[in-house]
Structure formats: C-alpha cells, structure tokens
Amino acid sequence: MRIGLACNVKPADPPGHLPEDAFEEFDSPDAVAQIRDAIASFGHDVPVLAAGPGIVDAVREERPDFVFNLAEGTGGRCREAHVPALLELLGIPYAGSDPLTLCVTLDKPVAKRLVASERFPTPAFRTCRDVSDAEAVDLPFPVIVKPAFEGSSKGVRLASRATTDGALREMVRFVTERYGQEAIVEAFVPGPEVTVGIVGNGSGARVLGMMEIVPKTMSNDTFVYSLEVKRDWENQVSYRVPPALPAAVLAELSRCALGIYRLLGCRDFSRIDFRVDRDGVPQFIECNPLPGLCPGYGDLPIMAGAVGIPHRALIGEILGHALARHGMVPA
Ligand SMILES: Nc1ncnc2c1ncn2[C@@H]1O[C@H](COP(=O)(O)OP(=O)(O)O)[C@@H](O)[C@H]1O
Ligand SMILES: [Mg+2]
Structure with missing residues (x-):
C-alpha cells in the first residue's frame, strides 16, 4: 500500500523573532525518517508529505491510498485539524483522530469543560x-x-x-x-504526574501503559514538566512504568483515561496526562491525540518500550487499528 506520512519538520534555521519553543511540536528530520522506516518495514511505500500549504499539491501528486498523520499544523487552535479535514475532503482515509477531536483536545479550556461535564475530575x-x-x-x-x-x-x-x-x-x-x-x-495539583497511553477503538480500546514522570531535582510539589525539563530530560526526570501508586489509583487512572478517550472521540491512539491529587484522585490535565512518536524521546514510545513493545511494533499497532477501522485489513 502507498501510505503518505504527513508531518511538520522542524526548520533547520528558525526565525529569531519567534519564541524559542515555536517549533517544539514539530518532528526532527531524524524522527520522521525513523517513523517512515517503521511504516515501510511492513511492506508499504511511504512518501513524506510536508504539512504546509504545499500538501494540497503533494497529496494529488503522490496519490496515497492512506495517510499516517503526524501533522501538528501551523497557526491557530484548529491547526491540528487542517490535514485530516483536507484528507476527508479528498476522500483519503487516514490514521488517528478526526478534525473535531483534534480541535477540541488542542483547546484546553474546551476539553476540560467537556471532561468535567461527564464528572471526570479536572483542576x-x-x-x-x-x-x-x-x-x-x-x-x-x-x-x-x-x-x-x-x-x-x-x-x-x-x-x-x-x-x-x-x-x-x-x-x-x-x-x-x-x-x-x-x-x-x-x-496546581502538586502530586505525581502520570501519562496514560491508549490504543485501539471501540470496545477494543485498551490502556497500553501508564508512566509516572518522576522529577530528579525537585519534589512533586513544585515540579512542572516544562520546556526546560523536557529539553534536559535525561538529567531532570526518570520514568516509572508502572507508576509507584496504589492499585486503586492505577485502576482509577485507567478508568478515567479510557472514559475520556471515548468521550473526546479519540481514535487509534492517544496519550492522556494526569496529576494525582492529595486524595489519590487522578486530575485530568490534557489529552494528546497526536502524541510524539519519536523513538527514545516521545513519552508514548518510551512507555511502550517499557512494557515490551518496541517502536516498530507500536507504529504497526497504531497503523493496524487505523486500517482495521477503515476495513482495509482484518481487525
Ligand atoms: N493543573 C496542573 N497542576 C500541576 N501541574 C500541571 C498542571 N497543568 C499542567 N501541569 C504541568 O505542566 C505540564 C505541561 O502542561 P500540559 O497541560 O500537559 O501542556 P502541554 O500540552 O504543553 O503538554 C504538565 O505535564 C504538568 O507537569
Ligand atoms: Mg502535556
């Protein structure tokens, strides 16, 4: 099959007037190459589709049967929806969540209002x-x-x-x-930070793993998984899979994460961030339907690795759920 890989690549020379983290969500050329190779290793042709305005022509030229979407987009709170909306317009099936889910989850106040409306705790x-x-x-x-x-x-x-x-x-x-x-x-919720990875669809959606982000140089009372921390993650944090939390808290994290995944209409895969409050209640922070997939760096690949799922298998699983959803391979 011909599977386009839609992505935004970090510019080599970012303009100096923008904030230092202006392109933080974009993938490095190396990450794109590794994800492309993983998809190709299942026997597919994988043209890379740069997700700027030129993608309109690139999709017509490359004629993909299917698109694996990593594109974060540029500009505004609907930016993550641009590529999926274009693909829907052109009738090309793609992996991952649809435009509405991508918009709702990117806008944190909107996502929190929806999550709270179903009584999932959120600060x-x-x-x-x-x-x-x-x-x-x-x-x-x-x-x-x-x-x-x-x-x-x-x-x-x-x-x-x-x-x-x-x-x-x-x-x-x-x-x-x-x-x-x-x-x-x-x-601010001063307790442990846990991110939950989910894969699959419908009744087959399952928690892939849960990972606690453990600060090395400060306590949870002041910890923020901030830009400074993420850029220096080897020195600043360690990752604990599963989290060192009571079984009842883990069960509640799993219940909330799956419930929120369904409520927000996530498809194929997502990562949902929580902090656990003083009463052991998981407080929803945000939902990431386009979590980073860079091997060795993205939280979802790190978590998958820790539960015995290598990067290639993670990409294969996400692709499998997406193709199955479209009836393009057996479920
Ligand atoms: N309400 C909160 N209480 C405690 N920490 C928070 C809260 N909101 C965000 N954080 C911290 O800030 C980090 C980044 O916030 P998040 O909402 O996940 O933004 P991003 O979309 O940039 O990942 C979180 O991983 C967490 O460490
Ligand atoms: Mg986050």
Whole structure:
C-alpha cells in the first residue's frame, strides 16, 4: 500500500523573532525518517508529505491510498485539524483522530469543560485574554498559567507555577503577549504526574501503559514538566512504568483515561496526562491525540518500550487499528 506520512519538520534555521519553543511540536528530520522506516518495514511505500500549504499539491501528486498523520499544523487552535479535514475532503482515509477531536483536545479550556461535564475530575480553571483579566482570577495559589492551545510544553516553564499575584500577572502577560492567545490559569495539583497511553477503538480500546514522570531535582510539589525539563530530560526526570501508586489509583487512572478517550472521540491512539491529587484522585490535565512518536524521546514510545513493545511494533499497532477501522485489513 502507498501510505503518505504527513508531518511538520522542524526548520533547520528558525526565525529569531519567534519564541524559542515555536517549533517544539514539530518532528526532527531524524524522527520522521525513523517513523517512515517503521511504516515501510511492513511492506508499504511511504512518501513524506510536508504539512504546509504545499500538501494540497503533494497529496494529488503522490496519490496515497492512506495517510499516517503526524501533522501538528501551523497557526491557530484548529491547526491540528487542517490535514485530516483536507484528507476527508479528498476522500483519503487516514490514521488517528478526526478534525473535531483534534480541535477540541488542542483547546484546553474546551476539553476540560467537556471532561468535567461527564464528572471526570479536572483542576478548576479560569481564562485570561490579557493581563487585565488576571485581577479577576479567584483561585487559591499555587496556580499554573499555560497557553490555551499549545502542546509539547510550548509556553510552559518552571515559572509557570505561580504563587503570588505578581507572578500570576507576569505569566499571563508572557503567555498572552508572547504566544498570542488566551492563557488558562489552573489550580496546581502538586502530586505525581502520570501519562496514560491508549490504543485501539471501540470496545477494543485498551490502556497500553501508564508512566509516572518522576522529577530528579525537585519534589512533586513544585515540579512542572516544562520546556526546560523536557529539553534536559535525561538529567531532570526518570520514568516509572508502572507508576509507584496504589492499585486503586492505577485502576482509577485507567478508568478515567479510557472514559475520556471515548468521550473526546479519540481514535487509534492517544496519550492522556494526569496529576494525582492529595486524595489519590487522578486530575485530568490534557489529552494528546497526536502524541510524539519519536523513538527514545516521545513519552508514548518510551512507555511502550517499557512494557515490551518496541517502536516498530507500536507504529504497526497504531497503523493496524487505523486500517482495521477503515476495513482495509482484518481487525
Ligand atoms: N493543573 C496542573 N497542576 C500541576 N501541574 C500541571 C498542571 N497543568 C499542567 N501541569 C504541568 O505542566 C505540564 C505541561 O502542561 P500540559 O497541560 O500537559 O501542556 P502541554 O500540552 O504543553 O503538554 C504538565 O505535564 C504538568 O507537569
Ligand atoms: Mg502535556
């Protein structure tokens, strides 16, 4: 089969006026090559489709039977939906979630409202359009201030955890002015951080693994899996699979993750982030229907490796679920 790999590749020479993490979500050329090789190893031709405006022509020229979508897109809170929407328009089947799920999950306030509506716990939050809105935030400290629609810790620093009015204002200013979007201000949950990997569809959706992100240089009370931490992850964190948490908490993490996966309409694979509060309750932080798949770096491949699923098998499993969903291979 001819399987296009839609992706955004990190530019070699990013423009200096943009934030240092402007291209954080994009894949390195090396990651793209490894994912392409993994797909090709199942006997497919794999043209790479660069997910800029040129993808419209590239799809027509390459004529893929199917697309494996990694594209994070550029610009705005619908950016992750652009490639899947185009593929739907052209009638080309693809792996992963559909445009609505990709939009809803990228916008953290929208995702949290939906998740809360089904009574899955998620930290209380407010949104700020600019720094003047920070005055009205009535949450107890500490809080965390994040861009409303980014990923890969873009716009998230250790300083995003704010404990004073002044720090809150400063971080709301940083997010709204530097990232050109609303800030979400959330109650900070100081407990263990766990990310849950899910694969499959319908009644076959299952938890692939759960991984605790354990800070090496600070306690969970102040830990933020921030840009600084992710870029220096070997020194800053260790990964624990399964998390060192009571069985009842693990069961609740699994229940919430699968419930949220279904509620948000995720398909084929996703990774859902939680922090566990002082009462042992998993608090939903965010859902990633396009989690990084870079071997050895992305949290999902690291977790898969820890449960005995090598990178090639992980890619094969995701592709298998996606093709089966389209009736293109036996389930
Ligand atoms: N409410 C919160 N309480 C505690 N830590 C949080 C909270 N929200 C985010 N964080 C920390 O910030 C990190 C990045 O936030 P997240 O919402 O997952 O953004 P991204 O989409 O960039 O991954 C999380 O992995 C977690 O460490
Ligand atoms: Mg996250």
